[in-house]
Amino acid sequence: MNETKQKRKLYVMNTGILILKMAAVSGLSWELAELAGSKHPYLAPLTVILCLQTTVQQSIQFSYQRTIGTIIGVVIAAMLASILPINGWALAFLFLIGTCIPALFKMSEVIIHQVALSLLLVFALEQQSGHYPIDRIRDTVIGAALAVLVHIFIFPPDFTKEARDSLVQLTDNLSQKFSKAADWIKSGCELGEGRKLIHGVHTLQEELFQSGKDMEKGFKSIKFNPYSKKSAVLLTAYRDYLHHLKHASAYIEKAIKMIEIWSRTGNMSAEDQAMWASQLQSISSYWKDRKNKISNLEKKVKELTDGTARSILYDDPVLLQPSLPAGMEAHQYAVSLYTDTEELLKELHH
Structure with a gap:
């Protein structure tokens, strides 16, 4: 019984720290993204939420993969989206072209998924806001960097x-x-x-x-x-x-x-x-x-x-x-x- 209580106590403590980090860093990343001129500051806390993994090593790895995938996806979408009609078949063609590039360089599946996600969002939102592609790259970098730094120096995970x-x-x-x-x-x-x-x-x-x-x-x-x-x-x-x-x-x-x-x-x-x-x-x-x-x-x-x-x-x-x-x-x-x-x-x- 005591061992079960101890496990529960450690779980509550670790989860509580993660939640506090997520809340604080998400708010900070939003404010920093706005100060940097972003019109879509929600992209920074979105990255924070995704990049705060169980361990620091996992957070660094995912932050790197998300950043690389985002840059590749945004660049490809920015080059091709403007000459493609907004429909499902154009999106499928964009996915086929865009995801083949990281695959040719034998990048991880996580990077391929992040490329596809950026392709989709830039393809759908660029015409509504010309700021979206650059905002996505900048806010992703802000969110990933903050998530990693806070995870390393403030109550880093230790099992x-x-x-x-x-x-x-x-x-x-x-x-x-x-x-x-x-x-x-x-x-x-x-x-x-x-x-x-x-x-x-x-x-x-x-x-x-x-x-x-x-x-x-x-x-x-x-x-x-x-x-x-x-x-x-x-x-x-x-x-x-x-x-x-x-x-x-x-x-x-x-x-x-x-x-x-x-x-x-x-x-x-x-x-x-x-x-x-x-x-x-x-x-x-x-x-x-x-x-x-x-x-x-x-x-x-x-x-x-x-x-x-x-x-x-x-x-x-x-x-x-x-x-x-x-x-x-x-x-x-x-x-x-x-x-x-x-x-x-x-x-x-x-």
Whole structure:
């Protein structure tokens, strides 16, 4: 429940900032367009609305594409519109000619769409107002420039907190998977329950995959952000931590499958069950401890660096050691080599 409230709070905050930016910059761009002599000042805030994207990088990219597309479209329309009749077939001919030019230079689809939009509006409105073509170019530049500058320097988007909250939730989920697997072993490794555990792990792995995509969104959100030094260090630590979570989820899946097979052979003793239940429970506790560390990482140090982040997350006196049954010490390397070889041969046969 607390995690849901935190997500809602971050969403409201980010959305509120975006709305305030959109309102303020739209008004400012209108006034600047009028001061620059525009007879169509609404074109500037229109560009602001379109160019204020989720991240600064996306805003810069769209602003560039809209500006280039607008210039190309206005120039082509200004050259041809005056000699064409105002009807649908003339517009179709104008689109065919105008959009082929950016396509020949392998420009993006966004630029092609912006060219088409400018062709349409200049074609339809130039005869009503001779100022429209130059106004469209000038106001587009004003709106795009303002949108980018404000997005960069005033509360730039930063999704570092969302990445952290996602990892906290995933860590808690992973800890529970190890704890439930330990309880399952204690209760006798019932087949149906084992299948449910595997299904739960697969769901977790899908969430981890999505978290990886969200992490990349976080990195994109701080690109061109002049205040993002600390966020960059945090995101680097989070990405490294996510890698550990993925390895742990792969391990628990393999462990459950192997213990299930072992149990069905009838060769798994009560001592083996107790030992492996204890082993998985200790790993569960390890991840529970990591959950606290990752959630408080930002608060632990004032000047965060890659080294301090790693030391806070991983350098502690709690070191996990794999459990071995009595008498197995001399055979552990042979067993490990056998297991690795078996995995290789299975992979070669797929």
